[in-house]
Amino acid sequence: xxxxxxxxxxxxxxxxxxxxxxxxxxxxxxxxxxxxxxxxxxxxxxxxxxxxxxxxxxxxxxxxxxxxxxxxxxxxxxxxxxxxxxxxxxxxxxxxxxxxx
Numbered sequence: 001x002x003x004x005x006x007x008x009x010x011x012x013x014x015x016x017x018x019x020x021x022x023x024x025x026x027x028x029x030x031x032x033x034x035x036x037x038x039x040x041x042x043x044x045x046x047x048x049x050x051x052x053x054x055x056x057x058x059x060x061x062x063x064x065x066x067x068x069x070x071x072x073x074x075x076x077x078x079x080x081x082x083x084x085x086x087x088x089x090x091x092x093x094x095x096x097x098x099x100x101x
Contacts, residue, residue: 026063033060 001009010018029037037059044059045051070078084090 023063029060 034056037056040059041054041056045054048054
């Protein structure tokens with residue numbers, strides 16, 4: 001099926017719904033994902049001093065949608081970094097709670 005045929009067959013609403021479903025499914029591990037996480041955990045447990053500290057969740061990949069809304073502070077910091085990068089300057093990051101004295 002060509003791209004044009006696909007665009008004619010699927011409405012924008014159906015496409016957006018499919019995108020939402022697909023994004024949610026990324027963070028739901030399948031049976032294969034669980035097996036791979038278990039294998040990775042077993043390998044890690046054989047190479048650490050405290051194998052009981054290794055959890056299966058440590059090997060779960062978390063996917064984040066870049067189009068998710070962000071806080072105003074994060075958006076402002078990203079915008080500032082982008083603009084400073086355009087003019088060749090590095091952004092200055094000041095840790096919170098540091099008064100500079």
